[in-house]
């Protein structure tokens with residue numbers, strides 16, 4: 001009968017330990033001290049474009065973005081892609097822990113909320129239908145649903161994958177960009193395509209590696225005359 005007065009402390013999103021002393025609604029308050037230490041949050045100063053952390057009061061753009069034109073206007077990521085972040089993403093993506101979409105998506109929404117101006121539409125990096133059939137869900141779409149709800153912006157599927165791509169992990173950014181050419185196409189019906197001009201789009205994905213997938217998606221969207229394309233990922 002006392003449970004209502006003294007509810008058990010909530011458990012951590014990522015492990016089964018108690019999430020700590022404080023009760024609150026913030027998504028990070030449900031991460032235990034141990035997991036917080038293992039997740040390295042990406043904090044300013046950041047590269048204005050790709051969101052990489054910069055040391056000290058350095059230049060506004062990182063070495064990768066300096067002098068490079070691109071279609072992706074801005075990216076923000078929540079944590080560094082270290083071993084622990086990799087473990088969390090793998091649990092979510094390959095081992096059926098779909099409910100992790102909620103905390104990860106909320107953490108990503110917190111980052112996206114800082115973007116000025118806020119994007120108009122939320123979309124996601126699509127999977128090829130054969131991959132979608134194997135996995136059963138698209139992790140980027142699940143995250144995008146949460147982000148869209150928290151930003152109060154519509155979720156609009158704007159892209160489709162028309163060609164499956166080989167694993168990209170051993171390739172450089174330039175090689176990836178070449179390999180990705182022709183992998184995506186606009187997915188929306190004519191009615192939506194007709195409304196895309198001037199819209200600010202946010203693309204959601206789980207991990208930013210070299211940024212080449214998001215760059216290619218941004219290129220396709222800009223061909224449809226959207227005004228700007230930004231992205232948010234959980235890790236990078």
Ligand SMILES: [Zn+2]
Pocket residue numbers: 012013014015016017031032033034035036
């Ligand atoms: Zn934990």
Ligand SMILES: [Zn+2]
Pocket residue numbers: 047048049050051052061062063064065066
């Ligand atoms: Zn950069």
